[in-house]
Amino acid sequence: MWLWFSKLGSPKWFYELSSKWLPWLVVFMAVAMTVGLLWALLFVPEDYQQGFTNRIFYVHVPVASISLACFPLMAGAGVITLVWKMKLADMVAKSAAPIGAWFTAVALITGAIWGQPTWGTWWVWDARLTSMLLQFFLLIGVIALRSAIESPDAAAKACALLSIVGAINVPIIKYSVEWWNTLHQPATDLTMNENGANGPEIWVPLLIMIVAVYSFFVISLILATRNEILVRERRSQWVMDIVAREKV
Amino acid sequence: MKPHRRKKLTIIAFIATGLSVAVGLSLYALSNSIDLFFTPTQVAAGEVSSGQRIRIGGMVKEGSVARSEESLHVEFIATDYNNDLLVRYDGILPDLFREGQGVVAEGMVADGVFQASRVLAKHDENYMSVEVKAAMDAAERDRADAVPAGESNGS
Amino acid sequence: MFSGIVFSSVGEFLQMGTYAFHVWTVYGVFAIFLFVNLYLPRVQRRQFIREQQRRAQRDAHTGKANAGQNAVQADDSVVPGESE
Numbered sequence: 001m002w003l004w005f006s007k008l009g010s011p012k013w014f015y016e017l018s019s020k021w022l023p024w025l026v027v028f029m030a031v032a033m034t035v036g037l038l039w040a041l042l043f044v045p046e047d048y049q050q051g052f053t054n055r056i057f058y059v060h061v062p063v064a065s066i067s068l069a070c071f072p073l074m075a076g077a078g079v080i081t082l083v084w085k086m087k088l089a090d091m092v093a094k095s096a097a098p099i100g101a102w103f104t105a106v107a108l109i110t111g112a113i114w115g116q117p118t119w120g121t122w123w124v125w126d127a128r129l130t131s132m133l134l135q136f137f138l139l140i141g142v143i144a145l146r147s148a149i150e151s152p153d154a155a156a157k158a159c160a161l162l163s164i165v166g167a168i169n170v171p172i173i174k175y176s177v178e179w180w181n182t183l184h185q186p187a188t189d190l191t192m193n194e195n196g197a198n199g200p201e202i203w204v205p206l207l208i209m210i211v212a213v214y215s216f217f218v219i220s221l222i223l224a225t226r227n228e229i230l231v232r233e234r235r236s237q238w239v240m241d242i243v244a245r246e247k248v
Numbered sequence: 249m250k251p252h253r254r255k256k257l258t259i260i261a262f263i264a265t266g267l268s269v270a271v272g273l274s275l276y277a278l279s280n281s282i283d284l285f286f287t288p289t290q291v292a293a294g295e296v297s298s299g300q301r302i303r304i305g306g307m308v309k310e311g312s313v314a315r316s317e318e319s320l321h322v323e324f325i326a327t328d329y330n331n332d333l334l335v336r337y338d339g340i341l342p343d344l345f346r347e348g349q350g351v352v353a354e355g356m357v358a359d360g361v362f363q364a365s366r367v368l369a370k371h372d373e374n375y376m377s378v379e380v381k382a383a384m385d386a387a388e389r390d391r392a393d394a395v396p397a398g399e400s401n402g403s
Numbered sequence: 404m405f406s407g408i409v410f411s412s413v414g415e416f417l418q419m420g421t422y423a424f425h426v427w428t429v430y431g432v433f434a435i436f437l438f439v440n441l442y443l444p445r446v447q448r449r450q451f452i453r454e455q456q457r458r459a460q461r462d463a464h465t466g467k468a469n470a471g472q473n474a475v476q477a478d479d480s481v482v483p484g485e486s487e
Contacts, residue, residue, distance in 0.1 A: 118342065213435075
């Protein structure tokens with residue numbers, strides 16, 4: 001177990017393993033994304049209330065829910081960085097912050113575009129929207145903190161702490177629609193309601209889109225982490241070998 | 249685990265727990281101002297002074313929407329099934345404004361009536377196709393027809 | 404569950420009821436989002452490799468015995484990919 005743990009912590013090992021898996025993951029994502037998008041756009045029936053704005057649901061919900069995975073991931077990596085000083089954990093944490101900021105921004109933008117026709121407003125300061133905006137600013141804060149501190153070790157520690165603190169916001173975002181009254185509707189219950197709403201014609205394409213967007217998140221994270229590994233390990237022989245071999 | 253690592257982990261756990269408790273308590277204390285709107289029951293209980301700019305939220309009571317024919321004036325009753333609140337509004341309603349659906353209105357209470365300056369639709373988390381909805385409505389009508397009017401009141 | 408394409412023409416599909424602007428803006432944003440996060444890492448990687456290759460070449464040309472050490476020192480000044 002500990003051997004496995006320290007092996008996992010080796011950037012070289014991660015780089016080589018991800019080289020092997022990345023093409024398969026990309027193929028998987030491409031298939032899921034194509035099926036999901038076509039299904040959502042072409043086959044989902046018009047909603048009895050919202051008309052065709054229900055198309056937005058299939059982008060907004062996966063992106064928003066996966067954006068919530070970012071802080072727990074960074075916090076977990078942060079704990080590993082602080083306690084075990086594993087280099088790879090910090091590389092993952094550093095790569096995850098901008099990706100999380102993208103996910104959060106896209107969730108906010110698509111939500112605003114959805115809210116305009118359905119609610120009648122782009123934005124409202126309710127608990128869900130405000131806590132989501134806070135997550136965006138926290139991620140920008142983590143990125144800024146990283147670039148503001150010169151010593152990489154100190155930057156890693158500071159960012160790890162901020163990530164652990166920022167992760168407190170995640171349950172607040174998730175349960176905001178239940179704890180307080182908000183304009184944002186509660187999470188859709190996909191376990192087949194008795195009133196006939198949210199049937200499989202609604203949730204199967206959503207599930208496919210969630211899987212597709214999740215693999216997209218993992219792929220972006222792997223790609224960014226691999227770059228980070230190359231940059232930080234540029235003085236080690238195995239990276240020099242890669243550089244020498246590659247034609248650009 | 250080495251002792252210095254266990255110590256670090258404990259410190260982190262303490263900080264995280266302490267912060268969570270602090271954040272939780274302050275959110276609990278602030279919960280009234282974090283709420284986006286007042287319910288008709290809160291308004292009826294006199295939790296808002298008249299003339300204060302607030303938001304109210306509830307369901308649009310079935311059959312309560314009255315539109316003026318020559319202007320954009322509209323009146324409807326917002327309800328939380330305990331108390332009702334009459335809302336007056338001059339303006340364009342959002343696409344999803346429907347009877348039986350949620351609504352949030354911005355404005356102020358005057359003489360027990362809510363004068364809204366803006367009306368937002370709150371939609372629920374249920375998605376259904378037009379066909380499914382029609383089929384369900386038809387089934388509901390059949391059920392209502394099958395049961396004599398007097399008995400169905402109780403169900 | 405799978406009742407076929409709900410639009411009867413391409414025009415109808417593009418119109419999305421009356422919500423063409425909203426639906427297509429969202430899918431446009433999503434497309435940009437996918438493109439940027441999959442393509443940008445490739446660009447950064449290529450930049451990094453090119454930079455490192457140029458460095459290695461320069462060190463080879465100057466032909467110093469301790470070229471390796473110089474490379475390390477030069478390395479610290481500019482690191483592509485870390486600038487953002």
